[in-house]
Amino acid sequence: MPRSLTVSRNYLETVKNALPRNGFPRQEDFAAHLRLSSDTVRKFLNGYSISCENFLEICHHLSLEATKIAEELNLPDDSPPGPPGPVVVLTKYEIEREPQESDCLKEILQPGSFLRIKGPQQMGKTRLLNRVLAKCQQKQDNCQIIIINWQNDFDSEAFDSYETFLKTFCAAISKYLGLPDDILDKYWNNRGSTNNKATSYFADYLLSKIENWLILVLQEMDLVFNYDQLSLDFCGLLRGWHQKYSQHECWRKLSLVIVHSTDKYASLDIATSPLANAGVTVVVEEFTRSEVDNLIEKYGLFSSSKLEELITLVKSHPFLLNHAFKKIAKETTSLEEILAKAATQESLYRDHLLELGNILEKNPDLKENFKKIVTASEPVRLNPTIAFQLESLGLVRINSDFAEPRCPLYRQYFVKYL
Numbered sequence: 001m002p003r004s005l006t007v008s009r010n011y012l013e014t015v016k017n018a019l020p021r022n023g024f025p026r027q028e029d030f031a032a033h034l035r036l037s038s039d040t041v042r043k044f045l046n047g048y049s050i051s052c053e054n055f056l057e058i059c060h061h062l063s064l065e066a067t068k069i070a071e072e073l074n075l076p077d078d079s080p081p082g083p084p085g086p087v088v089v090l091t092k093y094e095i096e097r098e099p100q101e102s103d104c105l106k107e108i109l110q111p112g113s114f115l116r117i118k119g120p121q122q123m124g125k126t127r128l129l130n131r132v133l134a135k136c137q138q139k140q141d142n143c144q145i146i147i148i149n150w151q152n153d154f155d156s157e158a159f160d161s162y163e164t165f166l167k168t169f170c171a172a173i174s175k176y177l178g179l180p181d182d183i184l185d186k187y188w189n190n191r192g193s194t195n196n197k198a199t200s201y202f203a204d205y206l207l208s209k210i211e212n213w214l215i216l217v218l219q220e221m222d223l224v225f226n227y228d229q230l231s232l233d234f235c236g237l238l239r240g241w242h243q244k245y246s247q248h249e250c251w252r253k254l255s256l257v258i259v260h261s262t263d264k265y266a267s268l269d270i271a272t273s274p275l276a277n278a279g280v281t282v283v284v285e286e287f288t289r290s291e292v293d294n295l296i297e298k299y300g301l302f303s304s305s306k307l308e309e310l311i312t313l314v315k316s317h318p319f320l321l322n323h324a325f326k327k328i329a330k331e332t333t334s335l336e337e338i339l340a341k342a343a344t345q346e347s348l349y350r351d352h353l354l355e356l357g358n359i360l361e362k363n364p365d366l367k368e369n370f371k372k373i374v375t376a377s378e379p380v381r382l383n384p385t386i387a388f389q390l391e392s393l394g395l396v397r398i399n400s401d402f403a404e405p406r407c408p409l410y411r412q413y414f415v416k417y418l
Helices: 009-021 027-034 038-045 052-061 100-108 125-139 162-177 181-188 194-209 228-246 249-253 289-298 305-314 318-329 335-341 350-361 364-375 384-392 408-417
Strands: 114-118 143-149 213-219 254-260 280-283 396-399 402-405
Touching: 009 038, 027 038, 027 052, 038 052, 100 114, 100 125, 100 280, 114 125, 114 228, 125 143, 125 213, 125 254, 143 162, 162 181, 162 194, 162 228, 181 194, 194 228, 194 249, 228 249, 228 254, 249 254, 289 318, 305 318, 305 335, 305 408, 318 335, 318 350, 350 364, 350 408, 364 384, 364 402, 364 408, 384 396, 384 402, 402 408
Parallel strands: 114 254, 114 280, 143 213, 213 254
Antiparallel strands: 396 402
């Protein structure tokens, strides 16, 4: 992994806009929030090199995809030469997630594969994906990875119609492959349905032009799921492409990976979704005990009764544990302080808890039912739709139709503030 990283000039405007979008009107406010120097944040926002660790931390807090916005990196000297594409950057705090990692890798290495990685937000889907893609680059020197991020590659007008959306989608992939735009226009001027135009462009031109095996990653699919009919049409198209791999050789060169949080996906009818039973689905949830122990070792911490108290409080939640361990390891706060303020407005997890609270405030039915759960002494039976939505948000755990808070922290905090 490189020691330092720089934001590509193509993404400088994107990273600057990310500050106010995430609630930080000034650079100084963001720097204080992360306890980084203002100079480090200024360098990041203006395309100057900063340490890899700080670069990844800033990207995490601004919901930016580090592998996409970073200036093109050089592979280490001992790395096999491969086709152009993103170099997957891993931090020293990455841990294996098994069996999910092996399941993902087994599927993605199959010709014409279709992999879905899903789970509530901040459960570690992107970290899992990065580890899997890094292993793909190690195992296959002829694979090319394209990562589509809807927020970076699409503007709001792209979602005005399905035809505009799909043409923008094809154009984005062509750009990453270095193919000319005018060829896409020729296919789009042909008669036929929008799906047929896109399918012809992929089969007759795009996939025939590339020699390498293409891994197409569609991150943050939740944004697409916001558009009900568009998402149904698009998912149906992707499913159709996957089914063609056994009929036509060119489709065996395409591996599809879809990553989404299940909170927005909850609005779709799972029983009739075109993604139902397509390919392999890997669900990402809390850390296992062995994964927690591995993470403790990665951060150079030592087991103690207080540390076990924190693990129990957040129920091995990946983001909540990583966030606390990072602060403890950097000695920016103490374990005792984290525990004492965990369920208050001064909590280390304040932003995370407020975000969940805002979602509940906008959904009165969810708020009312979740309030019943956190105030009850036993698990509560819920309407199946409500139960699914709360589970998808990561707020509850369902066991035999009964729901309880996903971790004690949520009960302690929301019983006071709902």
